[in-house]
Amino acid sequence: MNATHIATQHLVSQVLLREFTMPGRGGRQLLPFDVQNPERRQKLKGPRACGAAKNFVAFDSATAEGLWNSVETRVPPALTAVKAGSPFANPEHVEVLRNLVVLHFVRSHHYRSVHTTAFKTVSGKVRSELIERFPEPLRREALRQTGLHLPGLGSLSSFAERLIAQSEVTESFRNGQLFRTSVEDMFNKVCEMAASKWHLEVLTPESGQFLIGDTPAVTMRTDVRPFPINMAFGDAHTLVLPIGPRHLLALGPKNLTGRISKAAVDELNAVQIRAADRYVYMHPRSGLETFARDNANQHR
Incomplete structure (x- = not known):
């Protein structure tokens, strides 16, 4: 890590978390709910203490933070327009809100998991290809480096794995540079x-409230129930992001505002709980604790 590194990084924008707060002792507070320990007594916290991760981008994170800030600093006027019922009056607001959805899709626990899995998969394929296509050069390099002859596939595979572990690409994966890029x-x-493909839907509940998870922008398909989630962006029917107890953004085929039923709100809140890495967050007076507990227990 270098001098430009920022250790604590919010994966859920504080500008969104503040929407779920109410005045409390020491400032505004919201209710975190631990989906891994749903029976645990929950305590109110301020938005700065929620939705963050240590060393999410572990290498030169200031450049990534600058990229996120280029969106987040433009969000408050767009949120004001949403609350006023005029999100489409200014095209810049539409762009900012759409990019805010994308930001939370990429800056997420889910994306980091996908990145890690993809790297391990590619490394395994490279190892297999080295053994299948270049066994003799591998043996010569092993003899040069170690002085040992490696006749068997097992020892050859271990040496190929060692070469991959010593590579610049693997080092950039380990130190976080590859992930930041x-x-x-x-x-x-x-x-x-x-x-190029999507427009913006702004949805409000007929009754009830939205909650927001620590992995809040979720890809979904809507052709079956319960909604399949976390597929690749190009395979999804929509990408959803709650932006407050009374508003949720979804990418769709056209710009629109709409009201959705309590049943649909429950389905979307259940998506947040299923997608969460550890926590969902709610307004302290939302009455959603029992709903969250029941859903978390169901998916344990």
Whole structure:
């Protein structure tokens, strides 16, 4: 890590978390709910203490933070327009809100997991290809480095794995440089895809409230129940993000505002609970604790 590193990084924008707060002792507070320990007594916290991760981007994180800030600093006026019922009056607000959805899709526990799994898969394929296509050069390199002859496939596989572990690409994976480049590139790529394919839906509940998870932007298909989630962006029917107890953004085929039933609100809140890495957050007076506990127990 270097001098530009920022250790504690919010994966859920504080500007969104504040929407779920009420005045409390020491400032505004919201209710975190631990989906891994649903019976645990929950305590109110301020938004700065919620939705964050240590060293999410572990290498030169200031560049990524600058990219996120380029969106987040423009969010408050767009949120004001949403609350006023005029989210589409200014095209810049539509762009900011759509990019806010993408930001939370990429800057997420889920995306980091996908990145890690993909790297391990590719490394395994590289190891297999080295053994299948270049066994003799591998043996010569092993003899040069270790002085040992490696006749068997097992020892050859171990040496190939050692070479991969010593590579610059693996080192950039270990120190987080590869992930930082990946997450920044993916953000720009998905923003372009979203701008070319998707419009913005702003949904409000007929009754009830939304909650928000620590992995809040979720890809979904809507053709079956319960909604399948966390597929690749290009395979999804929509990408949803709660932005307050009374508003949720969804990417769709056209710009629209709409009211949705209590049953639909429950389905979308259940999606947040299923997608969460550890916590969902709610307004302290939302009355959603029992709902969250029942759903968390169901998916344990």
